[in-house]
Amino acid sequence: MQVKNSVEKIPRVPPAISNIQVNCCLNPKCRNFQQHPSVPDPNIKRRNTDDQYRVSGSGEAKRLYCKLCGSNCSLKSNLATDREYRRITKDFERAGRVFCSNEVCENQQHSFQVHPYRYQRRGKAPSGNQRVSCKQCGASMVLSDHRRTSSRKQTYKDLSVFRMLVNQAHLRGMARVTNTSPQWIYQAIDRIYRQCVAFSAHRERKLPKALKDRKLNVAVDQQLFTINWSNRKDRRLTVIPATTSVDNRTRFAFGAHLSFDGSLLREDLEDAAAACGDNAKPSWAREHAQYWLEMDYQYSLQKALERKVRKRNKVPVPESAKSLASEPMTKDHKLPDHGSQVHAAYTLLAHFRYLAELFQDAKFIQFSMDREGGITRAYMSAFADRVIKGDCLGFLVKYKKGLGNDHRRTLVGKGVSKLYELAGYEVHDYMEANTLKAQHLETLLSDDYPDQWVDNPFHGITTPLQSTQLITTNKLPSKRRLSWLHLFSSLHGVDSLFNATRRSLSYLERAISKESNEGRAWTGKAPYDASMITRVLEIHRCYYNYLKIGNDGKTPAMRIGVAAAPLKFEGVMYFNSFIK
Template sequence: MSEGESIPAANAPKKSSRAQTRRLPRNVGVFSVNFCRNAQCRLFGIAPDPYRRTGQSPSPGNQPHGKITGAGDDRSFFCPACGLAHAIKSNHAIAEEYSRLSDLYRRTKRETCPNAVCGNHRLPIGLMPSAYRLFGKTAKGDARYQCKACRKTFSIGLPTRRHKKTDKTGAIMRGLVNKMAMSRLCETAQVTFPHIHSKIDFLFNQCLAFAGEREARLHQCFDGKEPFFSTDAQTILVNWPIKNRRGTVPLLHMATVHKSSQFVVAATIDYDPDVDPDELEKAMDAAGDFARPRSMRRFARLWPASEYRASVVKRLPHIFTREDLAAGGKYELPGRGSRVRGDIFHYAHMMLVRKLVGRSYRVANFCVDAESGLANAIAALLVDEVKAGKVNIAEISFSKGLTNDERAALAVEGRKRYREELKRFAAEIAQIQVEYPDIEDEEALAVHILRLTCGPGPQPARGKMLATIGLDWPYHSKAEPEKTIRLKTDIGLMDWDGLAKFMTRASIHPVDAYFNLARRRIAGFERGLPTASNRQRIWHAYSFYNPEMVPKLATILRFYHNYMLPRGKEKATPAMKLGLARGIVYERDLFGFG
């Protein structure tokens, strides 16, 4: 039954029954994100009535009705309590994308029957050894097994057993994460382009397998703690495939970073290499999806070719025109595979983070870029935790267009003001530290600022003010000058000291620092430099031509950063700081894993 199809009313007599038409997408089990996502609202997290009620009985008493307005991508639910509009999302699409991302993150090297039509194809030897029998050894001594169901044989050995020139693998990996272009890698390692690509595939799979095994216990690192996480996205450009029509295709690289250890919890790309956009278009046409609002479609996760083409032409009119597309022949954007819809990708990324982080923390604190819309996604996915005061969510904004000298001057001004106000409010700080003995000077000063800003009024007024207007942090830093913090989840469960501790730590600098590292270390992630003379028609010299390279290099860099790159005076990797590793993971450990 399709999303917009009418169904009989459950308890109505057959003769007088009226068809009920859905106005909201179906849930996936009990999973849904279509409700009021405003944590300050009394209807936060309460599912509205999913059916149209025109000329029928009113909504059940436990379900708010509210209005649905807009069409296509712009359909929104207006909460009848707070009046805020919430874009309607496809629950099915979010669940599908989360499944894709989580499958990647828990990928392990499990040997199964290679016959795709065999019943044992998805049954690993480790889980069901009785389904296989030993069948001798290969010429190199690797164990050979036979599937008892279809009699197909296969061997199990080191991950490197089918790789030629294995002595080059380490040099290739080091070159990839040290901004060496593919052509230079071929030259220095004396290998071919196909060999480089085969090594990238090998490294990608090894990084996924090693990290998947190790990070199955990542949630234990946060037991009883109050971790801070920062999330944002950067744009990675892939070269447009028609050279005489120069331009680029954007892919989103989203990352979530743990603040104190700098461990990258997740780094994902809004690109699915396994779905052809033209085949997707045919399936959507057959399902009648183009006649439905996007949130009600069967295939709502990905961009179909025609809509993606129109979107790119609309957003980049100075680079691509419809004549460009006609002259270029077959439209191949992003070249291979399909791009995931941005909002679906955001929700799925945060679902993955929720899974990896677990729920045994004392309080989890999420800081996101104010322009990303991620705060609503996190609130929708963690309703119970927000209501219990176990999750805080803040949007961070700051001045991003400043020069280095301007940011440095603001940082000097911020440090000067901080020292001056420590002296000016010394008496108030001392009194606050009597009231809250466990807080530091900076936190006590933050309590004073918050009380001056919010006033001593009731908590609901404070929560609404911090969620909408926010707090302008007066002590500028070079990384985040003129910062504003909008705390979306102050529902009266935090005292002034807890609120001050959050405000002094709230930042998205950890994820921004990781993105800067990504641009410095991966040649294909380098930002281009548009100029007025060429009307932005830039052919990015180091950008990848194949979009499949972006998620692979993002995965390799994440592993290298987390497990192999020691930083700071203590020369420890983020995994060591977090407790996931006792020491540096060496190349031999990665290459031989499994």
């Protein structure tokens, strides 16, 4: 009876949270675009609505339809989107800063570094560090150097571990070189991670100012990482995606957010979900909608089996089943043993909202996105106001993967021959070649179907047989400008980061399947805990942005304007946010 009452009180659609409403029309040409649906009181028996939406289906298959244009979308929790956004931005906001230690105090959200007038200096602590007290509640804090604690020993070796970690050294190899134990290496990686987070946050808080009035070309994609099995009796793998965005021009990586929360144990999550009645609700109406529960895993296995049957019988997949296809769980996969996995759709929604905060003062933004499930929705919900203005355009990009180098070179040769055919002579000038390419792409564009797929005949060695598609917009640019945008739509920036991640970190090197393992992928270098992926991803992102020098002698941070010169490993490891 209690389950029935909890179902009856579920709202028509998830209510908006912190002005976040991801359940609305996604068609920019519709006047109902991004208009919030009404959410009547679920306790009222007769719930008439005066909006331009209708809801169809029930439970997990419930969808929201626009009455004006017919576009539809599955329901997602706004509360879960907001919480996931806060999770991925927590380090960015709080790293290297001191907040009031009282959890119920108002100054828990106001740091001493940003709001010094909210705190009072109270002399020095016995350690010699500055002591401050909160003017609101009187709690006392010490501005300690976060790099130095009494429990740390042999920390001078952290610098060597940092260098080896981003240069293909594996854990036991680092332990042998430093004459330490694997346990000490894990502790060193934790310390390096905290330093990299504090350093990156300190620099990237300046990004909105550095990006003001700039034109951006941002590539967004997801990369899958595998966790080794820890029990021979259960050899299922854990696969977790990370949402990453990179500027194609400067190669600066804005974020690599793993769909994983290491601070929440699965047992505690399941207990909390059962206590608040989540097990009796559809996923979009749950208190913990962003996390994978055991019931989600079982439901995904059932849907995977249904998709397999449909594929065998050549039956088309219905709309209600496509939402789970972006992060499939099969009998060969399992949820992580430690920590809680997050639904990739919510990480995408949160990631684009994070980008919207960074790019708020940019002059123009062009997104090049892989065809991940839910990526168009995440882009539209975060950049709706800029899409309406016309200063933000999104493109879907696809190209042929798995081709051999000989085949790729053949395609590149065909592209060069095509350019020679257009010019009548061999073109060496970069701008002249791009002008000819854009003019040719302009002839391929249709006046009636501007959102068609456009095949680029000028193949790149890393992007063979590439095609691009403009995501529907209400303000269509001219054909000439659109041809240039198609030409520069590419995932090359984010693919380069993915390749560098696999090549630089032996921890994340792609596993090789063998016949002796019955096709199962396993490597002794891969992590057994997903929290380590979060750490090494952030460490490598810091190294990639601020330390790794390109062929032009600059780092991505120098090109984008948050660094004046290449940094050294010592600059990150000895960084102290409390010293100005």
